[in-house]
Amino acid sequence: SAVISQKPSRDICQRGTSLTIQCQVDSQVTMMFWYRQQPGQSLTLIATANQGSEATYESGFVIDKFPISRPNLTFSTLTVSNMSPEDSSIYLCSVVASNSYEQYFGPGTRLTVT
């Protein structure tokens, strides 16, 4: 399985500001995803991060609010823009390793917006 790291692990941010979350994988992966998990809820897919092209967003999520980059096969960033308290959540990077169907999750970034 791939080893996934995320930075920061947690942050407290003020309303109206932006936060960029980094996801680094120790090996090349075919697919990278960003999820959100609100307290007591299941996982919600925000977008698929595509290497070298624009991310594919799920219904209810837009690029202006959640810009995503994936410059190579091992790294991606998610920015949460113009934050409001409703954005308080855990944000998770997830990957599918090469030659595998299995999907793994990073440790998550716990975001609190005040």
Add this chain to the structure above:
Amino acid sequence: QKEVEQNSGPLSVPEGAIASLNCTYSDRGSQSFFWYRQYSGKSPELIMSIYSNGDKEDGRFTAQLNKASQYVSLLIRDSQPSDSATYLCAVKSATPLVFGKGTRLSVIA
């Protein structure tokens, strides 16, 4: 809309018993099925994957798949208090994984 359904629980079992977690899915074209374990405050951890009908065993865990009934289950034998967690069923077809809402398992010592 592709859906994955799980009983939310909590499912309480005594230590040493078998815990049975169930999941149904709506997309008949689904090909890959996964169980994740998520401890409180932690990220989901993949514990089992199954791709063909029947049983797959890994230690105390057994995944069972019945594609005709669109049903997948996870059995945990000799349940331990450390198994207390939320278990997420996930199903994949041509789209990204679809997750159920999870079943909370509590193993009582």
